[in-house]
Amino acid sequence: MSSMWGEKIRLSIFGGSHTEAIGVTIDGLPAGEAIRMEEVLAQMARRAPGQDLTATTRKEADAPRVLCGLLNGVTTGAPLTAVIENTNQRSRDYENLRVTPRPGHADYTAAVKYGGYQDVRGGGHFSGRLTAPLVFAGAVARQLLSRRGITVASHVVSVGRCKTGDTPFDPVNVPMELLNRLSGEYFPVIDPAAKLAMREEIEKARLEKDSVGGIVECAVIGMPAGAGEPMFGGAENLFASILFGIPAVKGVDFGAGFSAAYLRGSENNDTFYYNENGEVKLRTNYSGGILGGITSGMPLIFQTAFKPTPSIGREQDTVNLQTKENTKLVVEGRHDPCIVPRAAPVVEAAACIASLELLKQSGML
Numbered sequence: 328m329s330s331m332w333g334e335k336i337r338l339s340i341f342g343g344s345h346t347e348a349i350g351v352t353i354d355g356l357p358a359g360e361a362i363r364m365e366e367v368l369a370q371m372a373r374r375a376p377g378q379d380l381t382a383t384t385r386k387e388a389d390a391p392r393v394l395c396g397l398l399n400g401v402t403t404g405a406p407l408t409a410v411i412e413n414t415n416q417r418s419r420d421y422e423n424l425r426v427t428p429r430p431g432h433a434d435y436t437a438a439v440k441y442g443g444y445q446d447v448r449g450g451g452h453f454s455g456r457l458t459a460p461l462v463f464a465g466a467v468a469r470q471l472l473s474r475r476g477i478t479v480a481s482h483v484v485s486v487g488r489c490k491t492g493d494t495p496f497d498p499v500n501v502p503m504e505l506l507n508r509l510s511g512e513y514f515p516v517i518d519p520a521a522k523l524a525m526r527e528e529i530e531k532a533r534l535e536k537d538s539v540g541g542i543v544e545c546a547v548i549g550m551p552a553g554a555g556e557p558m559f560g561g562a563e564n565l566f567a568s569i570l571f572g573i574p575a576v577k578g579v580d581f582g583a584g585f586s587a588a589y590l591r592g593s594e595n596n597d598t599f600y601y602n603e604n605g606e607v608k609l610r611t612n613y614s615g616g617i618l619g620g621i622t623s624g625m626p627l628i629f630q631t632a633f634k635p636t637p638s639i640g641r642e643q644d645t646v647n648l649q650t651k652e653n654t655k656l657v658v659e660g661r662h663d664p665c666i667v668p669r670a671a672p673v674v675e676a677a678a679c680i681a682s683l684e685l686l687k688q689s690g691m692l
């Protein structure tokens with residue numbers, strides 16, 4: 328299993344949904360960085376379940392306990408490890424999934440790979456719960472970034488087939504005040520009317536015992552020009568590799584992304600100019616802040632697509648891996664009809680960690 332990420336800022340995420348605890352070790356943090364725990368807890372609260380009907384009704388305290396790496400609230404330079412106890416397990420909900428895999432979930436592929444020995448309880452190591460330690464690590468990274476003038480936030484731009492989506496970021500001008508507001512909210516949106524419409528779409532799916540996916544748009548501002556490498560060491564590669572580690576992520580695109588394929592060069596090229604301070608700027612930002620894998624100094628903008636929650640309350644076709652027969656499955660337990668509102672802070676956490684890694688790899692930290 329590869330539950331480790333990074334070269335300079337190395338993360339190791341451990342545990343499963345129903346093990347005694349889950350947690351993270353962050354190696355490579357500079358020493359002497361004060362970490363405000365109330366800000367870490369605020370980020371974790373944005374991800375925690377049980378906040379409203381768009382999320383699972385399962386309640387988890389998500390209280391991290393720092394074992395090492397901080398002394399009097401300041402990083403020591405040694406690995407920082409935090410554990411979060413799992414307090415709300417209902418393991419009996421899941422035992423049948425060992426033989427009758429859920430369509431859309433990892434039960435089948437895990438059974439093939441681990442020969443049936445995998446922990447199926449609550450999705451085990453495949454659970455969305457593993458994003459809690461990721462958010463912890465992201466909240467630590469966010470504080471280091473903020474001290475260096477870098478701000479990260481996201482919003483939910485669309486949910487399912489809901490016709491009303493949120494207003495996208497202006498890719499050239501992303502105000503810091505907007506990012507500060509969004510990064511403090513559960514279900515962050517720029518336009519509150521869009522949130523109402525998206526909530527209705529989620530509620531409709533819930534009442535129909537179904538689920539919906541959606542898209543989170545994220546912005547990183549203040550990232551200096553010149554970070555990243557060409558080809559395999561690019562900023563896009565780095566962000567994409569951590570974002571695809573988030574369960575249920577099926578797509579990541581930067582700037583104009585897939586829609587750049589429909590533009591002409593004359594439309595898609597971000598032309599350069601000198602501003603009044605003699606700095607090179609780009610008039611547009613179709614490239615999403617990255618050219619040749621290297622940051623341009625423009626806002627880094629990317630979208631992350633989440634599939635609909637696999638576990639739904641409807642009867643579905645599956646197989647019985649023991650009797651080798653076709654069968655039906657109704658998934659028991661508590662599940663988010665849409666994980667996207669809870670996933671927004673997870674995307675931000677991944678972006679914070681990737682940004683810190685990018686700075687460190689580029690000798691800027």
Ligand SMILES: Cc1cc2nc3c(=O)[nH]c(=O)nc-3n(C[C@H](O)[C@H](O)[C@H](O)COP(=O)(O)O)c2cc1C
Pocket residue numbers: 383431432433450453454455456458573574575576634636637638639661662663666669670673
């Ligand atoms: C915050 C979060 C919460 C999630 N909650 C659930 C859930 O309640 N039920 C479920 O079936 N999947 C949930 N997922 C998604 C599954 O973990 C994921 O689809 C599964 O592990 C298969 O991996 P894949 O979709 O990346 O292929 C959640 C994902 C995230 C990020």
